[in-house]
Amino acid sequence: xxxxxxxxxxxxxxxxxxxxxxxxxxxxxxxxxxxxxxxxxxxxxxxxxxxxxxxxxxxxxxxxxxxxxxxxxxxxxxxxxxxxxxxxxxxxxxxxxxxxxxxxxxxxxxxxxxxxxxxxxxxxxxxxxxxxxxxxxxxxxxxxxxxxxxxxxxxxxxxxxxxxxxxxxxxxxxxxxxxxxxxxxx
Numbered sequence: 349x350x351x352x353x354x355x356x357x358x359x360x361x362x363x364x365x366x367x368x369x370x371x372x373x374x375x376x377x378x379x380x381x382x383x384x385x386x387x388x389x390x391x392x393x394x395x396x397x398x399x400x401x402x403x404x405x406x407x408x409x410x411x412x413x414x415x416x417x418x419x420x421x422x423x424x425x426x427x428x429x430x431x432x433x434x435x436x437x438x439x440x441x442x443x444x445x446x447x448x449x450x451x452x453x454x455x456x457x458x459x460x461x462x463x464x465x466x467x468x469x470x471x472x473x474x475x476x477x478x479x480x481x482x483x484x485x486x487x488x489x490x491x492x493x494x495x496x497x498x499x500x501x502x503x504x505x506x507x508x509x510x511x512x513x514x515x516x517x518x519x520x521x522x523x524x525x526x527x528x529x530x531x532x533x534x
Contacts, residue, residue: 380419381501383531387509389523391478392430397443399423401531407455417457418450421465429477439477445469445489457533458497461505466490469511475523483517495529503531 379400387395399421407415425443447467453459469489475482488511495505507529512522 381503381531381533383503383529385507385527385529387525387527389525391480393477393523393525394428395425395525395527397423397425397527410455413454414452415455416450416452418448421447421449421467423447427475429475439473441475442472443469447489453497458499460496461494463493464491480521480523481519482511482513482522483519484513486513486516487511488514493529497533501533503529503533505529
């Protein structure tokens with residue numbers, strides 16, 4: 349494995365370790381929220397994803413009523429690729445993923461936010477749509493997003509997401525998607 353691959357994996361592992369260390373005293377198996385997302389990518393790719401989240405309940409860098417917090421996101425998705433080998437050959441793929449997500453927002457968890465996350469995903473089939481061949485079942489999934497949490501705990505947001513194997517395979521064209529997300533925190 350070359351230096352870039354090892355460095356990338358070390359950064360992802362370090363972020364996950366940092367997130368787990370800050371929340372180890374508050375681990376609870378009951379999720380704090382659930383979400384439904386729909387997304388689109390290039391070449392008629394359509395994705396539907398459902399997820400549950402566990403809040404970290406941290407207030408790192410608390411200042412002026414804002415702080416850095418985050419959550420763990422466990423998701424399952426269905427990808428529908430309509431240009432697998434030809435325009436008439438549709439392909440469905442299941443994806444399961446786990447992502448630690450950092451979120452900057454008000455400490456009361458209401459109002460606007462920005463977030464970023466890097467996680468891992470497993471595809472039931474190797475993705476190869478319209479020449480975008482990702483080479484292997486295992487992929488890294490990173491995203492940036494913005495949104496708003498209303499007083500009734502409805503969370504609406506938009507995400508830009510990138511899937512890639514970080515060079516673990518010779519085929520690593522990746523895939524970029526735009527997601528619209530609705531979540532509810534109880």
